[in-house]
Amino acid sequence: MKVLSLTFLLTVTLFSAWAQPTQKPVIYGKNWMAITGKPLAATAGAITFQKGGNAVDAACAMLAATCTMWDTLSWGGETQVLIYNPKTKKVIAINAMGVAPTGATADFFKSKGYNFPPEYGPLAATTPGTVGGLIYMLVNYGSLSLEQVLAPAMELAAGYPIEAQAANAMERGKAQIKTWPYSAKVFLTHPGEKREAPEAGEIFVQKDLLVTLTKMVAAEKLALKSGKTRNQALMAAYDRFYTGDIAREFVRGAQEQGGLITMQDLAKWKPLEEDPxxxxxxxxxxxxxxxxxxxxxxxxxxxxxxxxxxxxxxxxxxxxxxxxxxxxxxxxxxxxxxxxxxxxxxxxxxxxxxxxxxxxxxxxxxxxxxxxxxxxxxxxxxxxxxxxxxxxxxxxxxxxxxxxxxxxxxxxxxxxxxxxxxxxxxxxWLGTTSVEAADAAGWVVSITPSGGWLPACIAGNTGIGMSQRMQSFVLDSTINPFNVVAPGKRPRVTLSPSLALKDGKPYLSSAVQGGxxxxxxxxxxxxxxxxxxxxxxxxxxxxxxxxxxxxxxxxxxxxxxxxxxxxxxxxxxxxxxxxxxxxxxxxxxxxxxNRTSGPINAIYFDWKHGSMWGGSSNHGEDYGIGW
Missing domain, CATH: 1.10.246.130 (Gamma-glutamyltranspeptidase, large (L) subunit, C-terminal domain)
Structure with missing residues (x-):
């Protein structure tokens, strides 16, 4: 009896140690789940589900919102995606990582005294990948229009009450921001004052970014009006970003500030679908x-x-x-x-x-x-x-x-x-956010987007912060012969969404920020x-x-x-x-x-009860909504 009691006590003690009470509740849902790095961005996912969108549409809406809110990323960054497709019952990967631009060689950076490419500024920038990745997801796996998916982000760009986290990051980085004129115009809303960045709760307006997003939606609408299909219209928006007037201003602004990205670099880049x-x-x-x-x-x-x-x-x-x-x-x-x-x-x-x-x-x-x-x-x-x-x-x-x-x-x-x-x-721990979405039809999406975090160098009058991912290359093959920088090459990045299947069905979807x-x-x-x-x-x-x-x-x-x-x-x-x-x-x-992890966002699939369980770490502003 004593042995049994001791065994029981040990079991209870161990279970209690493993499963502590949580500071945030599990999020339960039957129809859909939307989790990401900001409460307003999670709301963008919920809005998109309510419009009839699937998990891919909602994930794209949350991605767009987090980019607009500078949740340790911007529209000029990169996106890595795992998707479970319930129609094929397979997991696919979407590679929307930008590449090193023309002239970005090891010798070039060594000539400037670097052992690694720089952390910030135009020379840290790969070609932007997030826009292409978002549109690729919508074309191949989504159901709504770009206008519908970008609507929450466009409303945010028109003005939203900025959180302390982003506002304070702008203030902390203002010395660097002042070296880039287009960044200073956007981020330092009170130039010359003691606090030059926005205050928490201030309505933060991004006019240039709103114009950029509006141009993409206008390209889609014009294509639809001329009789193009949904997918052709989405690609018209893609083309305007990567080969049209948006691209020209992006390249002009990047090169004016010392960057290497060319129009050919943008036109040649494409998102890739891969086997995970x-x-x-x-x-x-x-x-x-x-x-x-x-x-x-x-x-x-x-x-x-x-x-x-x-x-x-x-x-x-x-x-x-x-x-x-x-x-x-x-x-x-x-x-x-x-x-x-x-x-x-x-x-x-x-x-x-x-x-x-x-x-x-x-x-x-x-x-x-x-x-x-x-x-x-x-x-x-x-x-x-x-x-x-x-x-x-x-x-x-x-x-x-x-x-x-x-x-x-x-x-x-x-x-x-x-x-x-x-x-x-x-x-x-540097950078990144995460996006998790799932729906009752079986679509599951896990994304770890990043790049263009604060203090970001904005490319011209686009409102788009450029990526800083060049720094993940090496210049010395003795460190890694597979990851030496070269034009057109993708750096080996830290960004890493996860999906797990059990008995052939979704089991866990998860992602985390934290380099x-x-x-x-x-x-x-x-x-x-x-x-x-x-x-x-x-x-x-x-x-x-x-x-x-x-x-x-x-x-x-x-x-x-x-x-x-x-x-x-x-x-x-x-x-x-x-x-x-x-x-x-x-x-x-x-x-x-006290904090030993970046914010983990995840979805567990309870097949016994036909429900989804959402988890959102207590280490950041990350937030989830389920229905």
Whole structure:
């Protein structure tokens, strides 16, 4: 009896530890679900559903609204999409990432003294992808017109009460904003005053952006009036943006401020539909974008972790944290060296990287007594029947694939990291929002859009902030031979939506903001649900941890700004003392924050009851509405 009582008490205690009461409620819906980074933008999704739109239409409306509200992105940024199509019962990926413009070469940036392309300004800009991605989604999978979908965003551009988050970001960045005349005109509504940016609640008007959006809708309406089909009319709006008068003003404004983007760059760029990458984790099929994103990191980590009994370790126990930390480090080491744009040579070894046999080999490297600061890229090539062409390059970096002795940072990068901690963490978490939508017909959409965040350089009189994603390229092939900048190439980005199917049906849809932490946090969210039985809101709010033992993808033009910090572990402030002590004994350098994750937005599909459960993290302004 005593044994039974102890077992029961232990079970209750563990469950209570895993499933804490939440600060926000689960959002329940039967007909549709709309979740994104701003309450007004979620309302745009709800409005679109009420118009009769499907989840794709609603997702596009929320994307348009978040761009207009500068929710760490703008209309000149990039969009990454996973869609479950209930008609084909398949997941597809839409790649609406812009490319490096004409003249954007490694030698060009090196000649300006950079080790990486710049963080901000016209030289940080890839070609805009979000407009093309949005229209592509509507043409192929939506049902409403562009006018209907953009109506909420156009109303916002005409004037909306701006939130403190965006208004304060404008004020903080005003010194940089003043170096770009078109940005200053939009963001600094009170020039010369002590506070030059808008105040929270002030009606923020974007006349130039409204004109741009109106021109796109006008092109659609004119095409319809002339007898064109819905899809032809949508493409007329696309063409006006990428080859017409909007494009000309965008290019003029970008080049006037020192940018490289040409009319040919805009005309040649196209959104792409792709097959996502996928692995099966204990009966659940998990889908991510291809290797021009960091998405496969989560797939690699799941393959590694499948070799361990995570549940028996206990949620966020020292052993659990250590195991996930090591699995993430192994996966990120591969990301940092092997991921890049698959449309450019060389070809990334993704078959090997995602093989279960390779994962078992990588899992065997995990030591359970201490952090391994020497983890480096593995050798996936034998797992796809090939010889690694970069053995010598890896050895030159300080990796020895034969003995297992590896040094994470290239030899020429070793030394004291002088980047202040606050700045480093800011770079780790930089940017992005997320969009989640689903409907009763079975459409599911997960988007991680970004680019053009504040302080943004606006291109001429378009009202459109340019992307800053060029900074995710490298200039040195010893860091990553697959991700060296070149004209027409997509950078390897952090942006990473997720979809999961169980028994062939939608199970989880999720995305999160947070730069290099995205797939760290989405991995833990997924395990919170699948291993520890948390509901979608509990899993979104649960304390996460982050590894900094990786090359930063964003921020800083010098190598010392980006290099890994082996053993550095960010924990939630409430982490128990005994857990801290055990982790310190393993060689971890601990830091603590109340917030240990970007805002996670997610939808869980309850097939038993025929309902959708929405989760929206308590770490930001993210908000959801269901019906």
């Amino acid at each position: 990458l996928t692995v099966n984790y204990k009966g659940i099929d998990v889908y991510k974008m291809q290797q021009w994103t960091q998405g496969p990191v989560m797939l690699q980590a799941l393959n590694i972790l499948e070799n361990f009994d995570l549940k028996s370790m206990g949620y966020n126990s020292p052993k659990y944290i250590h195991t996930l930390y090591q699995a993430m480090n192994l996966s990120f080491a591969d990301r940092d060296f092997y991921y890049g744009d698959p449309r450019f040579s060389p070809t990334e070894p993704m078959k090997g990287l995602l093989s279960k046999a390779y994962a078992r080999q990588r899992a065997s490297l995990i030591r359970f007594d201490k952090n391994d600061a020497d983890i480096g890229p593995g050798n996936p090539y034998p797992f796809e029947g090939k010889v690694n062409p970069y053995i010598d390059l890896l050895k030159a970096r300080g990796y020895d694939l034969d003995t297992g002795k590896r040094n994470f940072a290239p030899k020429h990068d070793l030394g004291k990291n002088t980047t202040p901690e606050a700045l480093y963490h800011d770079r780790l 290099d932490t995205q797939d760290q946090n989405l991995l833990q969210f997924f395990l919170n649900v699948t291993e520890f039985g948390m509901n979608v809101q509990q899993a979104a709010e649960a304390p996460n941890f982050n590894t900094n033992q990786l090359w930063l993808s964003l921020g800083g033009t010098k190598t010392e700004d980006r290099r890994p910090k082996p053993g550095q572990l960010l924990l939630q402030s409430a982490t128990k003392e005994e857990v801290r002590n055990d982790l310190k004994k393993m060689g971890y350098v601990l830091s603590f924050e």
